[in-house]
Amino acid sequence: MCNFFKCPECGQVMSLPSCSCGYTVEYKNGIYHLTDAPYIIKEDSADIKYIGYEDIGEYYSGKSLFDKINIDGIYTKTAEIIGNGVLLDLACGDGLFTVPLAALGISVISMDISDKMLSLLYKRAEIAGIEPSRFTLCRANALDIPLIDNSVDAVIANSMLHLLSKPEIVVGEIHRVLKKGGKFIAFDDKPNGGDSIDNFTEEEKAENNKTGEFIGFIHHRYFEILKNEYNINGTRYSWKFDREKVCSDMFSDKKIYSVENKRNKDKIKFKDAFIYRMGGKGFSDQSDVPYDIHKSVFERVMCEFTSKYGTEVLDTVETFYAGFRDTGITVYIK
Numbered sequence: 001m002c003n004f005f006k007c008p009e010c011g012q013v014m015s016l017p018s019c020s021c022g023y024t025v026e027y028k029n030g031i032y033h034l035t036d037a038p039y040i041i042k043e044d045s046a047d048i049k050y051i052g053y054e055d056i057g058e059y060y061s062g063k064s065l066f067d068k069i070n071i072d073g074i075y076t077k078t079a080e081i082i083g084n085g086v087l088l089d090l091a092c093g094d095g096l097f098t099v100p101l102a103a104l105g106i107s108v109i110s111m112d113i114s115d116k117m118l119s120l121l122y123k124r125a126e127i128a129g130i131e132p133s134r135f136t137l138c139r140a141n142a143l144d145i146p147l148i149d150n151s152v153d154a155v156i157a158n159s160m161l162h163l164l165s166k167p168e169i170v171v172g173e174i175h176r177v178l179k180k181g182g183k184f185i186a187f188d189d190k191p192n193g194g195d196s197i198d199n200f201t202e203e204e205k206a207e208n209n210k211t212g213e214f215i216g217f218i219h220h221r222y223f224e225i226l227k228n229e230y231n232i233n234g235t236r237y238s239w240k241f242d243r244e245k246v247c248s249d250m251f252s253d254k255k256i257y258s259v260e261n262k263r264n265k266d267k268i269k270f271k272d273a274f275i276y277r278m279g280g281k282g283f284s285d286q287s288d289v290p291y292d293i294h295k296s297v298f299e300r301v302m303c304e305f306t307s308k309y310g311t312e313v314l315d316t317v318e319t320f321y322a323g324f325r326d327t328g329i330t331v332y333i334k
Ligand SMILES: C[S@@+](CC[C@H](N)C(=O)[O-])C[C@H]1O[C@@H](n2cnc3c(N)ncnc32)[C@H](O)[C@@H]1O
Pocket: 050, 051, 052, 053, 054, 090, 091, 092, 093, 094, 095, 096, 097, 111, 112, 113, 114, 117, 140, 141, 142, 143, 157, 158, 159, 160, 163
């Protein structure tokens, strides 16, 4: 067990679960509880806001959670970059990175603010046949990482910086807990920001455009009705966060690796993917929408959608070619 955790009681270095000060970290359902911070902070008066996924839970990955993760080039390249070191998967969610990297032999400490997401990570690991002893799960706040300075070799914080009102504090925390020479491995923090479509065929582009039109219609109408009739706006804290600028100022070096990978065509039906997630209030920008309002607005939008495009499209495969898997992995080096 790693000996670089920070005791939540006295702040001194400790190994889990007990500190020399006498404090013992609570361990429940396979999760070490290293914070009592709330799942979500959204009050206007709060200094820093963030959206934990406790209420999103299973709607985040939807039915794809039950598909065994395909260990493709992005994971093998990441494992190669990490080497023998210890990885912190910060805001690990339901284990999109923890599980395949543990399967590849990486030693992983996984942290998230949401108990629900951490419990789903166990589910994903079980489906993948990965022993839980291969990773350490912690409920922790990324704004105050419970590790001492210079403790881990690599950090991944995928798709989470946009969920906080002050993401630069998390980047500072990542830098603090990395050893000298340690690596912050970044994929794509801005939703839709990393897709490289240049090398798609015309047919692939057309399929992506069609899916984009369906998603755009539903998302646009949903938030249009909420704004016009209920005065509710989507919650977006830091979608425009300039990770590159903040990291380039803070880290001493940077490397970009390119992953040669086959384009990944999701094979899941539209109704089981985007519609399932949006219908379950599974996107962070829906976090402030009261459930009863969400339900009636979403039903209305789906009626409009099916009368425009037909009900058959719900059963079609959501053809989205995830281009970011063909582009680089940016590694900021401390
Ligand atoms: C979009 S999910 C990404 C999950 C995973 N990294 C992935 O790539 O699939 C964002 C995750 O950030 C977590 N999160 C949000 N605010 C957090 C905070 N302050 N501390 C730790 N985790 C947080 C949420 O609970 C959620 O699981």
